Amino acid sequence: MYQATTRQIVVTVMPVFLDEQSEPSEGRWIWAYRVEIENDGDVAVTLEQRYWHITDANGHVEEVSGPGVVGERPVILPGDSFTYTSGCPLPTPSGIMRGYYSMRSDGGEIFEVEIPAFSLDLPSDDRILN
Template identity: 70%
Template sequence: MYTATTRAITVSVTPSYLDDQSAPDDGRWVWAYTVEIANGSPDVVQLRSRYWHITDANGHVEEISGPGVVGEQPTLSPGDSFTYTSGCPLPTPSGFMRGHYRMQAPDGSFFEVEIPAFSLDLPARSRVLN
C-alpha cells in the first residue's frame, strides 16, 4: 500500500496486476488500483476532479484529468472515507502512476490532495518504485 497525507486527508492506494485481462503477447498489461480517501480534517470536503500522471517502462507519459472519480464527486465529512477501484492498461510490463485530487473546501476554495506515486509491477518482478 502507498499512502500520502495532505491537509489531514489521507490517500492510500493498493495496486494489483490483472492477469486475466492482460495480453502480454499483444503488448497489453492491465492493473487495478484501489484508492481510499480518508478525511481526517475538521472540514467537510468534496472531491471535484482528478489528475493522473502515468509513466510506462519506456518512459512514455500519459496525463489524464477529469471530473470526479468513477463517475462520482464524493463529499466527505470529518472522519468519513471513500473507496473506489479503477484500472490502468499499459503497453509495457511495468510502470508507475502518481497524481492529485482537486478538493473543494466549505468556503468554496479549492486545494490539491496528493495521490502517492505507486508501482505497477508484475507479481514475479521486484518493485520499480519504493
C-alpha cells in the same frame, strides 16, 4: 500499499496486477488500483477533479484528468472516507502512476491533495518505484 497525506486528507492506494485481463503477447498489461480517501480534518471536502501522470517502462507519459472519480464527485465528511476501484492499461510490463485530486472545502476553498506515486510491477518481479 502507498500513502500520502495533504491537509489531513489521507490517500492510500493498493495496486493489483490483473493477469486474466492482460495480453502480454499483444503488448497489454492491466492493473486495478483501490484508492481510499480519508478525511481526518474537521471540514467536509468534495472531490472535484482528478489528475493522473502515468509513465510506462519506456518512459512514455500519459496524462489523464477529468471531473470526479468513477463518475462521482464524493463529499467526504470529517472522520469519513470514500473508497473506489479503477484500472490502468499499460503497453509495458511495468510503470508508475502519481497524481492529485482537486478538493473543495465546505468554505469553497480549492486545494490539491497528493496521490502518492505507486509502482505497477508484475507480481513475479521485485516491486520498485521506476
